[in-house]
Amino acid sequence: MSVPLSQMWAIASYVIRQKLAGRERYPLVLMLEPLFRCNLACAGCGKIQYPAQILRKHLTVEQCLAAVDECDPPVVSIPGGEPLMYPEIGPLVKALVARKKYVYLCTNAILLKQKLEAGLFEPSKYFSFSVHLDGLRAEHDEAVCRDGVYVDAVEGIKEALRRGFRVTTNSTLFDGADALRMREFFDTMMDLGVEGMMISPGYSYSKAPDQEHFLRTQRAHDLFSTLLSNPKRRWKFNQSPLFLQFLMGKRDFECTPWGNPTYNVFGWQRPCYLMQEGYAASFKELLETTRWENYGRSSGNEKCRDCMVHCGYEPSAVHHTFASWRGFRDTVQATVTGRF
Numbered sequence: 001m002s003v004p005l006s007q008m009w010a011i012a013s014y015v016i017r018q019k020l021a022g023r024e025r026y027p028l029v030l031m032l033e034p035l036f037r038c039n040l041a042c043a044g045c046g047k048i049q050y051p052a053q054i055l056r057k058h059l060t061v062e063q064c065l066a067a068v069d070e071c072d073p074p075v076v077s078i079p080g081g082e083p084l085m086y087p088e089i090g091p092l093v094k095a096l097v098a099r100k101k102y103v104y105l106c107t108n109a110i111l112l113k114q115k116l117e118a119g120l121f122e123p124s125k126y127f128s129f130s131v132h133l134d135g136l137r138a139e140h141d142e143a144v145c146r147d148g149v150y151v152d153a154v155e156g157i158k159e160a161l162r163r164g165f166r167v168t169t170n171s172t173l174f175d176g177a178d179a180l181r182m183r184e185f186f187d188t189m190m191d192l193g194v195e196g197m198m199i200s201p202g203y204s205y206s207k208a209p210d211q212e213h214f215l216r217t218q219r220a221h222d223l224f225s226t227l228l229s230n231p232k233r234r235w236k237f238n239q240s241p242l243f244l245q246f247l248m249g250k251r252d253f254e255c256t257p258w259g260n261p262t263y264n265v266f267g268w269q270r271p272c273y274l275m276q277e278g279y280a281a282s283f284k285e286l287l288e289t290t291r292w293e294n295y296g297r298s299s300g301n302e303k304c305r306d307c308m309v310h311c312g313y314e315p316s317a318v319h320h321t322f323a324s325w326r327g328f329r330d331t332v333q334a335t336v337t338g339r340f
């Protein structure tokens with residue numbers, strides 16, 4: 001595991017506080033989407049399908065901070081769209097770091113070098129770039145439907161590391177992904193010097209035009225088992241080892257979509273960033289008025305049937321870690337041995 005100890009402790013103490021307070025539902029990672037605009041048009045993306053008048057909109061910094069303050073999670077992830085196109089991204093990150101939130105800025109990194117050179121960000125233990133890379137050059141450029149993006153992203157990663165920033169990667173694996181090539185990708189990222197990697201299977205968005213490439217549950221287990229069996233000691237993953245075991249089919253969890261709530265220009269999205277079942281005006285309203293029993297794999301909801309995406313199941317893995325000594329022991333064991 002690559003998550004720094006201070007971050008691990010911040011999350012562990014937060015979860016313990018929630019449990020002591022008897023909170024049944026609490027957020028771990030707020031997915032803060034300040035805009036849907038992007039400088040790419042990936043085939044599997046559901047965000048850039050919005051009409052132009054929605055793509056032109058963005059949240060104000062004040063709206064973003066009000067959402068963070070109400071939800072008050074230990075970690076804030078800023079996806080999009082492309083957050084480096086958000087005009088207030090520098091001030092937003094600065095304000096979040098000042099609040100001691102662990103911030104992951106999820107970017108395709110096309111603009112990363114340029115924004116670093118403009119001095120928009122300062123290195124901090126609270127701040128990490130999470131660079132979207134779905135594999136090595138050929139695979140990634142194909143996934144994002146444009147040649148040259150991998151090379152730009154790697155240049156951005158090198159520049160961020162050179163300037164002392166924390167850098168992680170996030171990869172979405174779709175049906176047909178080549179496990180051996182992904183293992184090469186893990187080696188390449190470790191050679192570059194990234195702090196850790198995050199992986200997740202893709203989800204079938206109703207808006208996505210490229211439906212046939214999404215993984216079904218069993219094929220996903222097979223893929224992740226091949227990928228993560230015999231992991232190299234040098235591979236570092238910036239996510240719960242129990243979630244990786246879940247992807248491999250070694251564990252079963254139920255979805256906890258309130259663990260990674262999403263806030264964007266429409267409000268608080270129900271029940272998660274993958275599905276559009278309406279919006280709430282506040283986080284409190286989201287928690288209290290969402291029919292949570294209608295979601296998750298055991299709910300019978302066919303939109304959730306094959307879902308194993310991190311936003312629903314990684315919080316379940318973290319919750320499991322602190323739910324029993326056994327969960328805690330299993331997490332420590334996998335963390336120390338690097339085996340899943």
Ligand code: SF4
Nearest residue numbers: 038040041042045081
């Ligand atoms: S980079 Fe991200 S937000 Fe942009 S089109 Fe691709 S998946 Fe969508």
Ligand code: SF4
Nearest residue numbers: 255272295304307312
């Ligand atoms: S199972 Fe997936 S799609 Fe359904 S609520 Fe959970 S995260 Fe969302």
